[in-house]
Amino acid sequence: MREAVGIDKVSKSFFGNKVLHDVSLSIKYGEIHSICGENGAGKSTLMKIIGGIYNSDGGTITVNGEEASLRTPQEAYLRGIGIVHQELSLADNMPVWHNIFVNREITGPLGFIKRRDMQQRASEILEKLDMRVDPRAKVSTLPFATKQMIEIGKLLSMDVDVLILDEPTSALSERESQALFDLLLSLKKQGKAIIFISHKLDEVRQISDRVTVLRDGRLVGTLTREEATTDRIVSMMVGRDIDEFYPPKAKRRDGKIMLKCSGLSRKDKFEDISFDVREGEILGLYGLVGSGRTEVALSLVGADKIDSGTVELDGMSFRARSPRQAVKSGLCYLSEDRKQLGLFLEMTLEENFVSSSLERVTGQFGVIQEKQVKSISEQLMEQLGVVPKRSEALAASLSGGNQQKVLLGKWLSANPRVLIVDEPSRGVDIGAKSNIHFLLRELADRGMAILMISSDLPEILGLSDRVMVMHEGRLKGILENTDLTQEGIMNVAYGEVGTP
Ligand SMILES: Nc1ncnc2c1ncn2[C@@H]1O[C@H](COP(=O)(O)OP(=O)(O)OP(=O)(O)O)[C@@H](O)[C@H]1O
Ligand SMILES: [Mg+2]
Known part of the structure; x- marks a missing residue:
């Protein structure tokens, strides 16, 4: 498969604190590539470097085999890279449709914005995600999970070749997540490259072709779909085994x-x-x-x-x-x-x-x-x-x-x-x-x-x-x-x- 994004020895420090150490990774077209790691491992930082939000301190990034300067989100977008951030970035006082098409408004011959067209397109996109939401609703009135879906809709409408989703499902329930995964799988079939970040390892195992693990800003390794068992991912993440178990239930049930x-x-x-x-x-x-x-x-x-x-x-x-x-x-x-x-x-x-x-x-x-x-x-x-x-x-x-x-x-x-x-x-x-x-x-x-x-x-x-x-x-x-x-x-x- 052809390489979409090549990350070569990328490093990043914040105020002298090094959070990415010579990370190298290859993302291919036609794959869903998950990135796992503990909180603070450097996942979002790496994605922000690819997305043009942060500049790296060292290393290179190639897109379609060519070295790319990705100094702004706009530059990344022009290279075909789009990202849904972990922390949502919607304009709360704007309606849903406008958030989806912000800075990419559809205009008619005289430069007037075609509100109806955008509302219609927004509806279609959200329907694909199995979402029932009025595209004219103001974003501030909507629950967090709906906002999360709107961000995803925005990414889909951008029609980019490399889609990065940084914890898109953190507040979604089973059903919404499945709708998203169906879409991601069909985008993958169309040949898009997808980078997916989640702490829900079941999801990661369900949809990934490969899984890369970061620990303390370093690349630990990349697993194929067959190799990526939960135990293996976890032990690479934390350097030891962890049992997922829950505390005992309530001691007494007759409280006030x-x-x-x-x-x-x-x-x-x-x-x-x-x-x-x-x-x-x-x-x-x-x-x-x-x-x-x-x-x-x-x-x-x-x-x-x-x-x-x-x-x-x-x-x-x-x-x-x-x-x-x-x-x-x-x-x-x-x-x-x-x-x-x-x-x-x-x-x-x-x-x-x-x-x-x-x-x-x-x-x-x-x-x-x-x-x-x-x-x-x-x-x-x-x-x-x-x-x-x-x-x-x-x-x-x-x-x-x-x-x-x-x-x-x-x-x-x-x-x-x-x-x-x-x-x-x-x-x-x-x-x-x-x-x-x-x-x-x-x-x-x-x-x-x-x-x-x-x-x-x-x-x-x-x-x-x-x-x-x-x-x-x-x-x-x-x-x-x-x-x-x-x-x-x-x-x-x-x-x-x-x-x-
Ligand atoms: N703007 C910033 N200024 C200073 N330090 C930062 C900044 N952004 C990230 N860091 C630090 O970089 C490290 C990596 O953070 P990052 O957000 O990439 O982690 P993550 O793997 O995405 O974790 P999580 O799973 O919690 O989202 C952390 O130690 C964090 O405190
Ligand atoms: Mg993060």
């Missing part, structure tokens, strides 16, 4: 009801949702994209309105006016969208850690107690395994998975009574993910009530005591997690079996 919702409704988002979460319990919430799971969480913490229904927090009637007030009342929400709600990218790790619990570190006369900030940060970085462990680093300089750990730390420092986590292990590598699971269980054992929204079925099954399933804004059932299977949950989620 901490959060109780009855008949919650929000126009066009969700209807008649009733459930409760007890102290010491992890309630899983599963649903497809658009099922309304995130919308329920946003309403509970006051980031969106509730039209009708009641909420009780620790036995008292409760209605949050803002997420800030919810935090004060002991209800925290870890958002699936780090960028929008949650992490302050231009602030340091320690500022992020204490931002939700300033009163804890504020002394007399409102002075921030530096020492205490440091000690809280040190403890959280240790507990969560944040790399690099430097509390004065800017959040923006961390890899995606490490940003996720910091976001979790921010809410832990507020020490809530009820914690809602939305895709808690999104983009987190296999070792750190297990770490987060054990941590959530430990928090529950210490009395926290946890509502965990996730599109990762093994995570839902492995961690939840009960599983609540939503479909198209409605509650389909709440299932005890004994003898539950992935198929069992999916059947309920697809709306085929209903137990309202």
Whole structure:
């Protein structure tokens, strides 16, 4: 097969810290080539170099056999390279269709933009992805997973020959991911080169022709499809074997009801949702994209309105006016969208850690107690395994998975009574993910009530005591997690079996 992109001895440092060491790799047309590695291994950095976002410090990149200068995304695009970034980059206040065609607007003979044509094309592209979304909708109103799909749609519409997807499925559920994979396989058949990054090794094994593993910025090796077993990939990633196992279930199930919702409704988002979460319990919430799971969480913490229904927090009637007030009342929400709600990218790790619990570190006369900030940060970085462990680093300089750990730390420092986590292990590598699971269980054992929204079925099954399933804004059932299977949950989620 002909080589699409040749990467030869590419290196990159940030402020003297070398994060890529002489990486060489060949990407061919007609293959799906996955890149695996722990959080911070250098995957996104390498992709950004190919995509013209970062310049390398050394080495060369060839495209179609010719040395290529890729100093801007535009240059990369002209060479036929397109990329979906791990951190989404949509313009929130623009409609879906315009995001898809931004800077490539279709114009008529007089230079007027052809809005109708673009809306039509956008619809077609999203349909191919099995997505039902109005192309005229404003992006800010859409859930994270839908945004992820729109980014993918944008890449498809670019009609490039080399497609790079950096964790495109981190918030997608089974069904959406499969729609994407069908498309990627057909693009591969057309001869396109596809680079795919994911921490979900099942996916990697399902669609890859070859798998390359990076560790600490170095290339460990490339495996063929036959060689790429999960064990082999993992041991190359971390240099040892890791068992994927989950913590034990709740110690006690008779804790006090901490959060109780009855008949919650929000126009066009969700209807008649009733459930409760007890102290010491992890309630899983599963649903497809658009099922309304995130919308329920946003309403509970006051980031969106509730039209009708009641909420009780620790036995008292409760209605949050803002997420800030919810935090004060002991209800925290870890958002699936780090960028929008949650992490302050231009602030340091320690500022992020204490931002939700300033009163804890504020002394007399409102002075921030530096020492205490440091000690809280040190403890959280240790507990969560944040790399690099430097509390004065800017959040923006961390890899995606490490940003996720910091976001979790921010809410832990507020020490809530009820914690809602939305895709808690999104983009987190296999070792750190297990770490987060054990941590959530430990928090529950210490009395926290946890509502965990996730599109990762093994995570839902492995961690939840009960599983609540939503479909198209409605509650389909709440299932005890004994003898539950992935198929069992999916059947309920697809709306085929209903137990309202
Ligand atoms: N803009 C930046 N400034 C400083 N350091 C950076 C910057 N971008 C990345 N790094 C560092 O480079 C290293 C590699 O990060 P990268 O984002 O490539 O990892 P990754 O393999 O994509 O990880 P993840 O799975 O978490 O997304 C990390 O140590 C990260 O902190
Ligand atoms: Mg990354």
